Amino acid sequence: MLTNWVLKKTLKGEVDYKAPEVRNKVGYLSGLVGIFINVFLFILKFIIGLICSSVAILADAFNNLSDAASSIITIIGFKLSSKPADKEHPYGHGRIEYISALVIVSLVLVVGFQFIKTSISRIISPAPVTFAWLPFVLLLLSIFFKWWLSHFNRVLGNKINSQSLKATATDAMGDVFTTSVVVISFLASRFTRFPIDGYVGTFVALAILYAGFNLIKETLNPLIGEAPDEELVHALTEGVLAYDHITGVHDLIVHNYGPGRIMASLHAEIPADIPLMTIHDIIDTAERELSEKLRLHLVIHMDPICVTSEEVAKVRSEVDKIIRYNPLIQSMHDFRFVGEGEKKNLLFDIVVDAYHLDKVLSAHDLKQSIIDAIQEEHPDYNCIITIDKCYLHEPK
Structure with missing residues (x-):
């Protein structure tokens, strides 16, 4: 309810969340x-941590401060990534959003390593934690704020398909968990002299590091070049x-130059006996309409396929029967003959399951x-057979 109200007030009415200007507004929000x-x-946790002498609460406080810095970097990342293409960057600056996420991860890791050191020192040299009900209640309230912030960023991330916001949502939900553990340890300090504060501080720091390493993986993948989204491939x-x-x-090849900046190319098989101008018009229409619909730049290459030759049809049917029951082979394409007379080259490509090829049988x-x-x-x-490896359907 609150999330939808904030979006309604900010964006004012029905909007297209895939539009670049709307996407930037959501990122800034x-x-x-x-x-x-x-x-x-x-500020709240820092004051409570000082008053109660709790290193776990202070660790959680500085984790929130790093999250605030991350939010600043998010805004800067959306601002810079929205810059138009120029001579040096003809495909735009969209990948800056991924780079800003790496900066965020660096801050998260620094906080985690720092508080491992502090927490271990507290275990070695324990100090009493002063329990009070008001700080305890305020810490409980902070859990609700973090839960809502996670929900808020997840909704926004799904609406504009932003890995940066989805990662922020995951990080915030991790904070809900770590703060809950801090609250439990704070309450436990009322009943024991055991240095639970230092141990919980170490646990919180390790949780921060774990979240940071997961974020590194999520932000590096699109920079290195990850497999295209299956929904996009299907569409x-x-x-x-x-x-x-x-x-x-x-x-099909998909190049990702940042959110909303995707280039795709593919080969389309067409009957060889169709007039050239007719099929050219169809290809042009498909490129234009699908580029606009899917918000990308699509290039289609024509592959003329001979469908009238009885020999081609007969041999293709035979090859279909040969490969049909092979679990490694997903499809066949570009089936053709080259040459004349008795000696002919039979050429075709097969698409194979990349995750099981070589484990079951070598190429x-x-x-x-x-x-x-x-x-x-x-x-x-x-x-002459060409093998195309498919990485889309990773085994569970």
Whole structure:
């Protein structure tokens, strides 16, 4: 309720969350709300930690301060990543959002390492923790603030599909857990002289480091070059196949230059007997309409496929039967003959499960098994098979 009210007041009515200007507004909103709440929680917990002499509470306080700094970096990241393309960066500055997330992670890790040191010192040289009910209640209240902030960023992150905001939401939910442990240890200090404060401080610091290393993985993946989103792959494939005369799609490549800055290319199979201008018009239309619909830049390459030759149809049917029951092979494309007379080159590509290839059968052995089966019926064919590895469906 509160999240929707904040969005309604900020964006004023129905909006397109994929639009760049709306996306930036949502990013700024997340950053500003994060700064306000985290600075408030830092001041609150810092005062409580000093009054009660609790290193665990102080560790949690500085964790909130690093979150506030992260929110500032989020705003800067959205601002810089929205800069238009220029001579030095023809594909825009979208990846700055990922780089800003790495800076956030660095702050998280620094806080974690610092408080491991402080907490271990407290274990070695214990100091009494002063329990009081008012600080205890205020700490409980801080848990609610962090829970709402996690929910808020998750909603915003899903609406604009931002890994940065989703990571912030995960970090905030981790803070809910660590603060809950701090509150329990604070209450326990009322009943025991055991230096639980130092141990809990160490636990909180380790939780901060764990969250930081997870964030590193999430932010490095798009910079290194991760596999495209399966929903996007499905939308592109089904979208292209919906156009007249296009019978198959393969060799899809997606380049991510930052949120909302995606370039994609693919090969579309079309009958070879279709007039060139007709299919060119269809391809142009598909590129334009799907680029606008999916908010990316799409380039389609035409692959003419011979569908009238009886020999091609017969041999393709035979090869289909050979590969149909092989669990490694997902599909076949670019099936064609090159050459004349008795000696012909039979060329085609197969898409294989990259996660099981070489574990079950090597690429060489897989190709050879198919070639041997074909040449049993057609010994004069020279088979040239290309293997395309698919990384989309990772085993559970």
